[in-house]
Amino acid sequence: MMAAPKTLGECRQPGCHTDAIAKGLCRKHYSQARRGRLGPDLPEEGSPSGFGRYGVVDRDEYTILCHECGQRFEALAYHLRRAHEMTADEYRAAHGLPRTAGLVSLGVSRTQSERARERVGSPAWQRLEAKRDPVAASHARDEDAVRSPAVRRHAAIKGAEVSRTLRGTGMSRPARSAGPSIAAGPSRARRSVLPRRSAGTSSPAGP
Numbered sequence: 001m002m003a004a005p006k007t008l009g010e011c012r013q014p015g016c017h018t019d020a021i022a023k024g025l026c027r028k029h030y031s032q033a034r035r036g037r038l039g040p041d042l043p044e045e046g047s048p049s050g051f052g053r054y055g056v057v058d059r060d061e062y063t064i065l066c067h068e069c070g071q072r073f074e075a076l077a078y079h080l081r082r083a084h085e086m087t088a089d090e091y092r093a094a095h096g097l098p099r100t101a102g103l104v105s106l107g108v109s110r111t112q113s114e115r116a117r118e119r120v121g122s123p124a125w126q127r128l129e130a131k132r133d134p135v136a137a138s139h140a141r142d143e144d145a146v147r148s149p150a151v152r153r154h155a156a157i158k159g160a161e162v163s164r165t166l167r168g169t170g171m172s173r174p175a176r177s178a179g180p181s182i183a184a185g186p187s188r189a190r191r192s193v194l195p196r197r198s199a200g201t202s203s204p205a206g207p
Contacts, residue, residue: 015044045096055096061107067095076103 011018011026018026025033032045045055051070052058058065063072068084068091080086080103086094088103102109119125 013044043096049095052095055098057097057101057103059105062105064103064105067091074105074108 009020009024010016011020011029012024013026013029016026016029018028021027022030023033028045043049043054047054049055050067052065052067063074064076065072066076066079066084068080068086071079073079076091077088080088080091084091089099091097091103092099092101102112104112
């Protein structure tokens, strides 16, 4: 006799009554947790955040809302830097916006997409295709590049905690060992400043 499927109950996120699918979370909150956008200290998506809503880009055809001051602009990057001394990444993190969210109006976003499509197949694009090396690009990806945002954020928090602990004890992180290329650097530098001898000449005789 086949056993009945196990019931996970409701989502454990406060205020959510949707059925849980994994780790006690519904599909929406489970997806947010995997992207590092859900935690005990993070607001619920859609809740008030400054003059906007947390995790929501409020934009129309001509403007986009600034969560910090409530004004609307065609693009936010310049305004954030001058008025609020924030980078675009800091702004996205502060208000729970996706890291890839465009901070421009819908009209500007559409114009940028059209210009990008026009470049496909152009002479410059063909030169790029001729020089690109997918194999080298694949080999250049390190372990951190394939981690999820949640894992990267957890690693950054742990690294900051270690640094604070070491500072409190008066210790410092061990320096990374210099590789062969660094160790060989001074000898190459010494050789580079010596004058080159022309062919057929010998060094001057000693005293």
